[in-house]
Amino acid sequence: MKRTNETLPAVEKKGNVVEMAMADTSQFVTFYYDKHFFGLPIDDVIEINRTLDVTPVPMAPEYVSGVVNLRGQILTAIDLATRIGLSCKNIEKKNEKKEYNNVIMGNREEPISLLVERIGDVMSIPTEKIEPPPDMIEGIDLKYVGQVCKLDSKLLIILNSKTIENTEKKKKNAG
């Protein structure tokens, strides 16, 4: 798990590191799925786990890959791509044994494991650089996008952890 606070490269390049450090910053755990670059607020992430054995659950909603055993606690594993409607071609081959990384997130009572392809760094981003999402991002259901942040080379999509972990029907909270 990487929790070392790396400074945002983009910020360094601009050379106003000091100013940025003064300003309010938020930290994000980042990860990749296909060509997209995602982030989650660090407070919403409990831990990152390389590979956990996913036990498939028949008849589960499509976005649920199965359940995993995290040190005796059984978590629902949600496939990020399917969840947010990411329409990339390789998802077709989901059945192939592919190594996923688990981002354990959500509330501590009932965390979920979000399956992502590759884990990135933890980034500090000045709050002012964070913007509301555009009207549309190709191939992604905006419901799951909280905010975005334009980086030099790419767009960081900050996911809305609430909508990701909530059950579809938004019915009674477990408890």
Place this chain on the structure above:
Amino acid sequence: MGMEDDILKDFLAESKENLELLDQQFVELEQDPENEELIKSIFRTIHTIKGTSGFFGFTTLEGIAHFAEDILSKLRDGIIKVNEDITTMLLQSVDYIKAIVAELEASGKEPVDTEYLDFIVDLRNFAEKITKGVSTSPPEEKEEAKEETVAQDQDKGEDRSNKTKEEAQAKEESKEKSKEPEKKVEKAKAEPPKAQPKKKPPARKPAPTTTHLTESHVRIDVHLLDQLMTLAGELVLSRNRLTQLANQLNDPEFLTANQRMSLVVTELQEQIMKTRMQPIGNVFNKFPRIVRDLAKTAEKKVQLRIEGAETELDRSIIESIKDPLTHMVRNSIDHGIEPPEIRVQKEKPPVGTLTMKAYHEGGQVIIEIVDDGAGIDPDMLRKKAVEKGIITEEQAEALSDREALMLIFQPGFSTAEKVTNISGRGVGMDVVKTNIEKLGGTVELLSEINVGTTIKIKIPLTLAIIPALIVTSQGQRYAIPQVNLVELVHLNPKLMERDVQKIGNSEFYRLRGEILPLIRLRNVLRLGEQEGEQSEEGMNIVVLNAGGHLFGLVVDSISDSEEIVVKPLGSHLKHIPVFAGTTLMGDGRVALILDVVGITSSAAAGDDAMKHGSVVSTKTVEDDHQFLLLCTIGPDEYFALPLALVNRLDKIKATDLEFVGGKEVIQYRGHSMPVIRLENYLPISPLPEQDEYHLIVFHMNHKDIAFLVSQIDDSLDLAIDVEEGTFKQDGILGSAIIKERTTLFLDVYQIISMHDPDFFTQEELYADIPARILLAEDSTFYRNLLSSYLTGAGYEVVEAEDGQKAWEIFQSDHFDLVITDIEMPRMNGFELTRKIRNEGANEDIPIIAVTSLSGEQNRQRGLEAGIDDYQAKLDRDEVLRAVTNLLKEKTLETAA
């Protein structure tokens, strides 16, 4: 006295926790005075203290709690608003309560000190003031309250304060109806001279807050136990891995060391698990005393019965159900069971019975509290709820009786006419529901006026450890709770071919003469087919019991039986009916636990035929669900008959049919079996010539007999709703539209009798005592069926289509025996029985209840209502046997 000590200890420990919480909550309340949840929570805590101190006769404590509760109930109902004075007063009450609790812990007695009595008086006056203040204006109320406090503070003279006190005390008595008011007054009178001057000034300061509440025993957070158990689980997994390695290395020393560790780990795990499991008896055992005391206070006679005290439950669950149970028992005694005089008037025994029982069912723990009291009138609840503004009149009318009963769980709902010391102000039930739901459980309320009330609590086995059978399907392991397991069957391909039959989309297996519907796990789980290999390997059938009826679950392989720890599924997966939870296997992987009842319903929903079939009936009476066998003769004649009657299905070649002595027979298992062509007895088109025919074989009266049909189509689990009318005639019970086709229901018994009038008559079940039977049954299908075989056995049968009708007929006629269905409109079987027994003054007429399911619980209820025997409708032989036996008994009795 040990019991009392126990309860006291619990009470003190619990009160201490709650009191600590109260301090915090009051402060929160001051900041957020509108927070209803908070007020309710505080109210409940105080209410519990009041109630419990009432049992022990701690009058001072009860007094303080009572008036504090008074104030709180007004806050809760929104009559007054929280202000600083109120909070101060309430906080002071908490301080006094703490002081008393501390004293109780130290000496087991309440402190004898006028200080406390003074406070009660203050509190009472304050409570009264604020109530009055409501009618005037809030600021005044505040001032008044202050004045009062000031007056007391200054303590101008003993005489004066003494007087006020006595006056107040007198008033309080009349209001509170406390048990020992005189003592209080005496104390108050006797002690003031010396105690008052010294004690008063400090008492006005936020009373004895400094009292330390010392812990007498260690209370461990359940969370910690959870973690311990999880870790123990992990340890087991590591051990397993190590054992594997040890075996590979095959080093004797290593092996011994590992074995030793293995034992310790197992032991450790067991012990940790034990810390969490407790028999429910630990809670139940406290009730005899509580019930006795409550009954005494309420001047009622109550006998308590406890069943299933050994049922084990997770510790945390036991803790959390204690209070709800106490509340419910209180309610039952206070509102449910009538005073002895009234019970006698109602022709019930003067001593009421309260039953508490616990048992496992379908992976859940069920706790029932049953009383034979007055029951709850749904109309009264509706009225009350409207009066109290909980629902509108229209809403009330729209509620079914069952839903109306649930109104009792609304906050602020109290049905008792008067507020009593025991049950209080309608807190009980909403607390019960909230607490049970917190555990993920449900509460159900069943009540019948003048018969009694049953409260059924279902609690999931979360965290509980259950034995389970591990099976695999498509490479994945699944656990099946052992409670549902009946037996395991392995069929080799040869046996499979012989005994497994496919009808339409459904498969059946003949298990010792019974037809067992088969469900393939992979179909239920939509895992897709793997046709080829299964027939080679044979078939593994897990015979399961789903709430009364059996079915076979076909799995790829059956592994081991293991003790598993049930873990809940996440919220994304909870809704899947076929899974009850998850568990961890020895290798650290997750396995899903199957929900046996969920599987049957899911299998039914997945079946296309079922969807068509369900069109048949709109009025679904659960009671009348049956597996039906559908068959055809020729292209357009459709028939249905209950699968339960069928012994076997078979195919024969046309050439196998023989004509012997004018009857058609076939060589079947070493003897000749008569074969019936339906067209000989029914006005239908004849069976067309075919190379192969299908046989439906019945085994009755120790003989085999078969129907010959063209095709066996399907089998459906259907609510039977038969129309008589057009098609009713000998041999046909009626018709129904099934899969968009008019289908005739065959009267198997009658057709057989038509074919061979002697088939049933030479049997031991034939009526040797002629008798008149009254038959009450609402389903046309069953009524005709029962009537048919009863008449066939030589009885005279009078039919009634519901309980009410039966009762009317019964009054104007003479019968030797009554057979009744349980679920019927207008008047059900239980009521009918009671009517006959009580009003009809027919103690000795035999009554048999018939049902399509035989539930132990119904049986129990039936026996209590005065039913002599209980039989399944379709089990002709058993029903007839019961009739003969009961009639014989009766004749013997009358002869004697």
